[in-house]
Amino acid sequence: MLTERMKKWRHVFKLDPNRTLSEKSLEKVCTSGTDAVIVGGTDGITYQNSRDLIERIAEYPVESVQEISAESAVVPGVDGYLIPVVLNSGSLHWVLKAQHRAIRKYGDWIPWEDVAALGYVVLNPESKVGRLTESRTGVGTADLTAYGRLAEHLFRMPALYVEYSGMYGDEGMVRAARRGLKRSRLFYGGGISREDQARAMSREADTVVVGNLVYQNLEAALESVRWVKETESKGVSGDQGIN
Ligand code: 1GP
Numbered sequence: 001m002l003t004e005r006m007k008k009w010r011h012v013f014k015l016d017p018n019r020t021l022s023e024k025s026l027e028k029v030c031t032s033g034t035d036a037v038i039v040g041g042t043d044g045i046t047y048q049n050s051r052d053l054i055e056r057i058a059e060y061p062v063e064s065v066q067e068i069s070a071e072s073a074v075v076p077g078v079d080g081y082l083i084p085v086v087l088n089s090g091s092l093h094w095v096l097k098a099q100h101r102a103i104r105k106y107g108d109w110i111p112w113e114d115v116a117a118l119g120y121v122v123l124n125p126e127s128k129v130g131r132l133t134e135s136r137t138g139v140g141t142a143d144l145t146a147y148g149r150l151a152e153h154l155f156r157m158p159a160l161y162v163e164y165s166g167m168y169g170d171e172g173m174v175r176a177a178r179r180g181l182k183r184s185r186l187f188y189g190g191g192i193s194r195e196d197q198a199r200a201m202s203r204e205a206d207t208v209v210v211g212n213l214v215y216q217n218l219e220a221a222l223e224s225v226r227w228v229k230e231t232e233s234k235g236v237s238g239d240q241g242i243n
Contacts, residue, residue: 018044030060040067090134119151141176148180164190
């Protein structure tokens, strides 16, 4: 089951089908020791470019999963599918309408054991994903704790994803999200480009996602695997909180 496998993810790369990556670079990413490669992005995502990238990754012994941002781009036969649910979106579309529409269309064929919902809280208002989903980014720490509890206890989501896509985030917000979680995993993604940042977020989160850095500074991106894996997470802290 994907939700079980995700429990072992400490470091993951997110690759964008709409960006170019040489074969040599892709090989380095896939053999870096990362726990999984997520294929997904916000714009210019098509069936063709998603399939091309997924087929290239399939040459390597790394788990690859597709994050579905457009139902038309779903590629059959991937190891798993991540379904984003944007908890702080200003539009119902990104909370349940898009998902409902896709399930209505493809429901009979969905391999549910390889599907996992990710409860996103998008916190960078300038990011493409923040603008597209009209995310309400002006939230505070109490909101993050509440989103954690909402995701875990009401929606039973396997993971909450604190998303700062394109900018390094506020560690206090990630810590606040942690306070709301007992069992669900805490993902962090956004702006990791240096060792201190990778280590700091690795302490707060269970799973650290590195995206842009692959395209900006591949060597640093590869190093991030070690930075994250060497760092001990405070772990699932529960409502008592470890601060
Ligand atoms: C994006 O959270 C991921 O969805 C990673 O963010 O691209 O800023 O590393 P970056």
